[in-house]
Amino acid sequence: xxxxxxxxxxxxxxxxxxxxxxxxxxxxxxxxxxxxxxxxxxxxxxxxxxxxxxxxxxxxxxxxxxxxxxxxxxxxxxxxxxxxxxxxxxxxxxxxxxxxxxxxxxxxxxxxxxxxxxxxxxxxxxxxxxxxxxxxxxxxxxxxxxxxxxxxxxxxxxxxxxxxxxxxxxxxxxxxxxxxxxxxxxxxxxxxxxxxxxxxxxxxx
Numbered sequence: 001x002x003x004x005x006x007x008x009x010x011x012x013x014x015x016x017x018x019x020x021x022x023x024x025x026x027x028x029x030x031x032x033x034x035x036x037x038x039x040x041x042x043x044x045x046x047x048x049x050x051x052x053x054x055x056x057x058x059x060x061x062x063x064x065x066x067x068x069x070x071x072x073x074x075x076x077x078x079x080x081x082x083x084x085x086x087x088x089x090x091x092x093x094x095x096x097x098x099x100x101x102x103x104x105x106x107x108x109x110x111x112x113x114x115x116x117x118x119x120x121x122x123x124x125x126x127x128x129x130x131x132x133x134x135x136x137x138x139x140x141x142x143x144x145x146x147x148x149x150x151x152x153x154x155x156x157x158x159x160x161x162x163x164x165x166x167x168x169x170x171x172x173x174x175x176x177x178x179x180x181x182x183x184x185x186x187x188x189x190x191x192x193x194x195x196x197x198x199x200x201x202x203x204x205x
Contacts, residue, residue: 003203004185008161009101011133012146012170013113016189017095018127019088022049022079029075043069044079053114055143083119087126093192095129100205102132107204111136112155112168114145114175135159146170147178167204169195 014020022040030036043065052061058080065076101107111133115123117140124130137155139145144154156163168179168186176186187198199205 004165006165006167006202006204007107008159008166009107009109009204010155010161010166010168010184011098011109011111012168012172012175012189013111013115013123013130015091015171016169017091017098017129018123019091020086021088022086024088025078025082025085026075028085029078039072039075043072044076049079050114050145052116052118053139054145055117055140058116058118080119084122084126087123090127090129091192094189094195097192097196097199097205098129098132101199108134108159108161110134110155110159110161112146112151112170113137114139117141146172146175149178149182152179152182152184167202 011017022044023036026036026040027033030039048061048065052058062077062080066073069076098109102109109132111130113120113136115138117138120138120140130136135158137151137158139151142151142154144151146152155161163183166184168176168184169189170176170179170186171189173188176188179186187195189195196205
């Protein structure tokens, strides 16, 4: 069987190359895990956070929630006030895969990330391997985000990517399905080990 040729690898960042989780912060703030989970499910929700990924200002987002949930003001303000505490280092196994792909010289490698443009510069300082990418598209800067088709189209246009020879890696199944619907072959990331297996099967690694 003839293997498809790949020219472009596209990585998501959070939970693929970077271990980001608000629980790393909120486990320090809440003594009761059930209270913490209730807070993250009902106050500082993922839907709320995604609005910042789409370009909403952090101050505006914080003030909005404080007005809605004044009893949680301290906890809400911690979300961005102590945001770096949500980072728990790099996912070293994936970084090693990225290094091998990068050093092979065979591929253009890009990042497509849902990330606030106000917090992304902090991560750029912390993670030197972000500089290995040939280009990074940050949702907060572009005011659009995954899983919207326009964001995938912008990636292809900005970096002159041929979708037929590209593969996209993301931990969020919603984003994977959206990319596939758009015509970009995708891998649902579950672990560095599983990713390595798939990339070897496709003769990418």
